[in-house]
Structures are given as C-alpha cells and as structure tokens.
Amino acid sequence: MVALDVPDAGQALALRDQLGDTVGWFKIGLRLFVAEGPQLVAAIGATHKVFLDLKFHDIPNTVAEAIESAGRLGVDMVNVHAGGGVEMLAAAAKAAEAFPDMLLIAVTVLTSDSMPKEQAAVVALERAQMARDAGLDGVVCSVHEAAAIKHACGPHFITVTPGIRWGDQDLQDQKRVADPAGAIRGGSDYLVVGRPIIKAADPRAAALEAQSMMHSALCL
Numbered sequence: 345m346v347a348l349d350v351p352d353a354g355q356a357l358a359l360r361d362q363l364g365d366t367v368g369w370f371k372i373g374l375r376l377f378v379a380e381g382p383q384l385v386a387a388i389g390a391t392h393k394v395f396l397d398l399k400f401h402d403i404p405n406t407v408a409e410a411i412e413s414a415g416r417l418g419v420d421m422v423n424v425h426a427g428g429g430v431e432m433l434a435a436a437a438k439a440a441e442a443f444p445d446m447l448l449i450a451v452t453v454l455t456s457d458s459m460p461k462e463q464a465a466v467v468a469l470e471r472a473q474m475a476r477d478a479g480l481d482g483v484v485c486s487v488h489e490a491a492a493i494k495h496a497c498g499p500h501f502i503t504v505t506p507g508i509r510w511g512d513q514d515l516q517d518q519k520r521v522a523d524p525a526g527a528i529r530g531g532s533d534y535l536v537v538g539r540p541i542i543k544a545a546d547p548r549a550a551a552l553e554a555q556s557m558m559h560s561a562l563c564l
C-alpha cells in the first residue's frame with residue numbers, strides 16, 4: 345500500500361499513474377482527504393483498492409456514523425484508533441456490518457510512538473485482542489508486533505504494517521521500523537510505505553525495489 349501523503353489531487357493522480365500496477369492499494373490519509381475529499385477517493389478507487397486512513401477516535405455513536413459514511417464512499421479498508429476503547433470498537437464493527445466488502449482495522453500503537461518496544465508489544469497485543477473480540481478484521485501495528493498478534497488472534501486476522509524503511513533510508517518520525525523482507529517474514533499482510541516511495545527521485549523504481557525484497561522473502 346502506498347500512502348498518498350501529498351497535498352492535492354493533481355499530485356495524487358500523477359503518483360497513481362506513475363506507480364500503476366506496481367502497487368495494489370493506495371492509502372488516503374488526513375492531509376489528502378481534508379484537501380480533496382470523496383471525489384479523490386472515487387478517482388483513486390476507479391483503478392486501485394483504497395484504504396481510508398482517518399483513524400477515527402471519538403465517542404461510539406460518532407465513530408459508528410463515520411464508518412457508515414466511509415462505507416457509502418465505497419472504500420475497501422477504513423481504520424479507527426483502538427485507544428477509543430472497546431465500546432467504540434464494537435460500535436464501529438456493528439456499523440461496518442452493512443458493508444461486508446469493507447475491512448475494518450484498528451490502530452494499536454502508532455509506529456512513531458516513543459514507548460519502549462517491549463511495552464509497545466504488550467499494549468499492541470492487548471489492543472489487537474480487544475479489536476478481534478469486538479469483531480474487527482485486523483489491526484495496524486509495527487512489524488515487531490505482527491507475529492505475536494497473528495499467533496494470538498489467528499491467521500485470518502489482518503496485520504497492516506507501516507514504518508517500512510530499507511537500506512540507509514532516514515527513519516524520520518518513525519520509531520519501530522523494518523524493511524520489506526522483514527515485514528513479510530514477520531507475518532505482515534499489508535505493508536504501508538509512504539515517503540520512501542513518494543519522495544523518491546524515481547517512485548516507480550522505489551516501489552519495484554520494495555516489491556522485489558518482499559518477493560525474495562516469500563521465496564525463502
């Protein structure tokens with residue numbers, strides 16, 4: 345999944361066209377959605393799967409209604425923040441039942457959080473179990489927590505992992521990171537990559553490089 349963290353539709357669509365079939369999914373997050381809204385979701389959704397990453401975190405009723413709106417947009421995946429608690433997660437899951445093709449995912453501990461790794465592992469696992477019990481399809485977590493979450497929550501419980509960096513790339517604000525091969529070996533179902541691709545001199549070449557590292561891990 346490539347995070348389209350760009351300011352406007354022009355840049356988003358140019359990246360979409362340049363990356364083409366090197367990626368299956370695009371993630372539309374706060375910056376782009378606030379700027380361009382549902383029209384851009386429809387444009388990206390015409391060619392690729394869309395993960396709407398707005399990390400809803402509010403009272404249960406408000407989040408349930410936002411999930412309904414996301415479902416009506418026709419996105420393929422949407423997320424909430426597990427920090428909103430079990431009642432919020434359950435309300436979100438109930439609202440998502442009306443949209444069986446849309447995956448509902450909970451953010452556990454942000455990959456930028458400065459919490460020690462051992463503590464992040466415990467909190468992320470607890471939140472993943474809470475999300476599974478509430479009826480969600482999976483979680484966003486770092487690669488470091490993915491295997492334990494799969495083990496505890498079952499092989500069909502989805503792990504989406506941002507914080508992907510390789511070679512000598514700058515970590516920027518990310519703390520718990522791994523490279524694409526490590527993510528595959530760690531049990532990640534979907535890798536989220538933003539700046540290493542969208543800010544690369546040649547985004548298509550960077551996407552292909554990430555892909556080849558994923559494939560080499562799959563072949564081992």
Ligand SMILES: O=C(O)c1cc(=O)[nH]c(=O)n1[C@@H]1O[C@H](COP(=O)(O)O)[C@@H](O)[C@H]1O
Pocket residue numbers: 347349373397399423451453454455456484485506507508518536537538539540
């Ligand atoms: O929910 C997310 O997508 C997310 C959760 C998380 O814990 N960490 C995280 O980085 N993300 C998102 O994943 C993307 C990572 O971007 P890069 O750090 O540029 O690769 C950004 O769009 C973040 O908003």
